[in-house]
Amino acid sequence: MSFVSFAAGLLALANMQNADTAIEAAMQTDRDFAAHAAEHGIAAAFHYYAAEDARLIQANSDDVVGREAILQSRANASGLLHWEPRGGYAGEAGDFAVTYGDWSYYPDGDRNADPVATGDYTSVWRLTPEGWRYVLDTGTVNTPPTASSEE
Template identity: 30%
Template sequence: MKTSTLFLTFALALLIGCSPKKVDTKKYCDEIMQADRDFSAYSILHGKNAAFVKFAAEDVTFLSENTYPLVGLKLLEERQAKRSDSTYVLTWEPIYARAAESGELGYTYGIWELKIKADSTKNSKGTYVTFWQRQSTG
């Protein structure tokens, strides 16, 4: 009986010790939410084009309606350079973030707002999703 109890105790300890530990991703989610807010603040101060270029990774994939995906920072820079952003202000506010346990990948979604400087009756709102990948710079 003593051997059975000892074996059972050892087996349970082994199972508990080998079970995956739940990683608290709140810190990563908070960091991603802040990065998204910083991205929007940069858009307010410097324009949407500059913000998208500054916050994009080298291997960025940019999706937009009625166009093929734009892949790579160079193509994004070229596209943004061709489009004026001086007549409007684009802002957004993340409302949710999720991160991988490693903290390397995550996403946010929220509400964007486009404010037309000359005619506020043409303002618009919508939803967005942004995927984030941790870079070597943070």
């Protein structure tokens, strides 16, 4: 085995470790983001964890672009938006990651009650000097079962 092959192998292994570490770090940041929303409110959490150039993609609406615009778009949000990542992916360099998972919304803030809406989400994260910040967030809403599908 040549030195170049050995070095390339070590570099690939280091990058794999960086990607694995990035996935775990981004998923933990996603959990922290949800905890921040539960403690400080939806607007504060979406503002704090947003990159300056972050983008929210929403159904039937224009994208919301920029940290301050995101804060304004969530200013009247109330209740509890809870989410939990199910998994993630990361780039080999370890500075870019994607998390995805499930979300639930409780208008009165009571997680012991049935949520009024649920769905799936995807967040794209970039490692910044301030830590992991989302650059894109989007989600889907689960449709309630119809009477014919319950039979």
